[in-house]
Amino acid sequence: MSIILDKISCKYETDMINEHYALKCITAKIEDGEFIGVIGHTGSGKSTLMQILNGLVVPSGGSVYYNGEDIHEKNYNLYKLRSEVGMVFQYPEHQLFETTVFRDVCFGPKNLGWSKKEIELSAFEALFQMGIESELYYQSPFDLSGGQKRRVAIAGVLAMKPKVLILDEPAVGLDPMGKRNILDKIAEIKAERNCTVILVSHSMDDIADYVNRVWVLDDGKLIIDASVKEVFSHKRDLEEIGLAVPQITSIMHMLKDKGLVVNTNVTTIDEAKMEILRKLR
Amino acid sequence: MIKAENIVYEYIRRDEEGNVEGIDRVLDGISLDVQTGEFIAVIGHNGSGKSTFARNLNRLLTPTEGSLWIDGLNSDDMENTWKIRQSTGMVFQNPDNQIISSVVEEDVGFGPENMGVPTDDIWKRVEDALNAVDMIKYRSYSPNKLSGGQKQRVAIAGVLAMHPKCIILDEATAMLDPQGRLETLQTVKALNKMEKITIILITQDMEEVIYADKVFVMDHGKITMSGTPREIFTNEEALKECQLDLPQALKLANELRKEGIDITEGLLTAEELVDAICQLY
Incomplete structure (x- = not known):
């Protein structure tokens, strides 16, 4: 099981003179069970790339292979692809529409033609895993708080039992605790279901805390595809393209600039603590 | 600039026949005083009433009880609506809710045009505002061809072009990448200073x-709390109770302190933490 992107490019707004590319010749392979973070400045093509992964946008060049099959072949079942590659858009709570939380979560699996029992079981499981208290199941989703709505919307995608889960800025607009809560839940679900997770985020701190592998997009090109440590060791390159290293990493760089010989290849608070203690003691 | 005395705002929930089902008291006795030229931050978890408060400042909502003066104008008085909206500009979290024109520069010019600013002046304001948010090269683009963060910068430019006395940013940087966020904040800070x-x-x-x-x-x-950022951030427990958190640098400082490292209390920025660590070395 894998997803292969083979020289994907995506053209838009074509007139006689100008051609704009949202994506330029992207080649990558996603293995089963990976946790990939996608970063890039606004307009770098992150969202377009995510929509290509589940067949919502058709690339103007190159092919996407899901489990060895080209998803844009004539007879390919895109319907099935979309049930296996679940997509959580930005502000997914705007897509809530049903009268109760439970019905809303059932909507996805219902469209996959499952039996009633399967649908309800899957919806319960998804709500439970997202940490929604059972007394909320039969309330209107519109009466929930922002963080709860977001979790219900994600549960709606999880209920379809996707093998690949794509999340486009899932924590944006939430308070610090709500944000941590959602990302922790996603990490737990990933471990339990052993699915592949692709997380788009502007928060370098979150990327450093959660993912294993990072894609850096710049102007439609995949310029770095490496581990978290490796990516955040390219401080200057990241800053040049409008990104940054995590706060903690930049503190280590500042210490180094002041003449303290510390290892700057540090991305989390714990690592930074150990490194500074090592120096001071 | 803004003076609030004990303001209360209640959302009234009604059933289908229009009978009152319940009352949500979203603002519960807010009193504060903001001087002209101050830079104020309002923090709080999702659903704490921040946005409702902001909407009261712009007279999108009016307080159920209590009194509110904006730039010396009483917000109870219908007559003051347009004066208040001219002096306090608002930038929302989702730029799609704010952008109306099909060309970027027309969108930015919409505000001043409605205020009856002479045409030449409008163009100058549009140019200055787009320069301030670094979107001048997109002036002839259609906003729906821009990415989320770019749109947000256009929305900010639209408010800037009205030369308001007060700008309210309601989580306006949530969708921006690190560089975009920094630029926006620096722009805002510069507008505040200059x-x-x-x-x-x-x-x-x-x-x-x-x-x-x-x-x-x-x-x-x-x-529940007010003070300088330095004062607010010394009380980690109280912040956590409000579902908030500390900046990364201060979390690291606290962790180091727990390990017995003697780091000065009352730090605020990463630079200060770095200096404190260097002094110990």
């Missing part, structure tokens, strides 16, 4: 709070 525009920054991002002169923490419709 033009003495009062800034009210509503945010979930604790790193942004550092820029403010004064912080109000909201919880359940009340202001």
